[in-house]
Amino acid sequence: MADKRIDEPTGTPTVGHEWDGIEELDTPMPRWWLWTLYLTIVWGVVYVVLYPAWPLVDRATEGVLGWSSRGELAEEMSVVDQARTTIREELARIPVERLPENSELFAQAVAGGRSAFQVHCSQCHGSGAAGSQTLGYPNLNDDDWLWGGDLKAIEYTLVNGIRAPGVDDTRTSIMPPFAGAFERSQLDALVNHVLSLDGRGTSSSAGAQTYRDNCSACHGVAGEGNRELGAPRLNDAIWLYGNSPADIRAQILDPRMGRMPHWSGRLDPVTIKMLSAYVWSLGGGEELVEVAENPTVEVDAEP
Known part of the structure; x- marks a missing residue:
């Protein structure tokens, strides 16, 4: 432009315009910066040729190498699937x-x-x-x-499963409800005896007798439980529905018995x-104990 001139202090030409006496110098870019720009342009062209780059309607340009992140993921997943198999x-x-x-x-x-x-x-x-x-x-x-x-x-x-409907071999245990079977004093004595089995209460002869007559056949004389019947232990500190006197009383009168679905046919055997x-x-697993094919369950049948 005709208005361009050389700035005397720096020796750099101006761009040819000024505003309110202020002019802009036309300082050239550093050589290293220009070479970096040229290299990135070359790199971009090479990348577009070698790798997927331009998006199309239903795909992208494939590039001469035929590589894609999806293809690499598929290969890695194939290796993992093979190992899993x-x-x-x-x-x-x-x-x-x-x-x-x-x-x-x-x-x-x-x-x-x-x-x-x-x-x-x-x-x-x-x-x-x-x-x-x-x-x-x-x-x-x-x-x-x-x-x-x-x-x-x-x-x-x-x-x-446990009490799974329609499964012949499901785990099953049934505790009968004792609502109306005991007088209040008998029930209280029975609850106290059950509490005494894990050391939390004081038993009486009446409570012990009621327990022997109605509970020991399944839960054992000392409350040790019976796995063949699915009867829980009563002489430890682990309780499924609570261990307070009120919880025990409620379970005696109207037992709660849960269900667990069977997973055969829903999940594969592996x-x-x-x-x-x-x-x-998890921490409670036990060693395998071999049992007889048709175990005999002995119960206390004393009146």
Whole structure:
């Protein structure tokens, strides 16, 4: 432009315009900056040629390398799926009670079971498997088990459920209601005897007799319970529906008995096996105890 001139103090030409006596110098960009700009342009052109870049209607330009983040993810997932398939095949072959013999496979089973537990079991038993005494969902972290806490017993419970309708082999125990069966003094004596079984109350001969006549056949003479019948222990500090005198009285008069769905047909056998391993690993799992195929249950039949 005709108005351009050389700024005398700096020797730099001006851009040719001024405002209120103020002019702008036409200072050239540093060489390193220009070369960086040129290199980024070249890099951009190369990237557009080699990799997906321009979006189209239903896809993007593929690039001469044929690479995509989706394709890379698919390859990685394929590797993971193959590893998972291998583990599941191994789990399908090994009996659940022998899982602890293979520490690596057992760890994989516990990890898979933990994920399955959060999806299928945490709604009732809680995310930490602590259960809910208010709602009657058992705590799976302790060592109190109605039907046994070894891997085979836990797997059986998961497969067949507890009082699950339409399942022939479901776990079943029934406590009869005793409403109207006792006078008030008899009921109070019975509650005190039950409290005495875990050291919290004082028993009487009347309470002990009422217990022997009505309760010992299932719960045992000393309140030790009976797993073959699903009768809970009464001589420890673990109670499903509360351990106050009022809770015990309510359970005697009108028993609450929960249900657990059966998972056979809903979950595949390997997932059930992993769930068994996870529940067993929570802290209350027991060693396998072999029992007779048709065990005989002895009860105290004394009047």
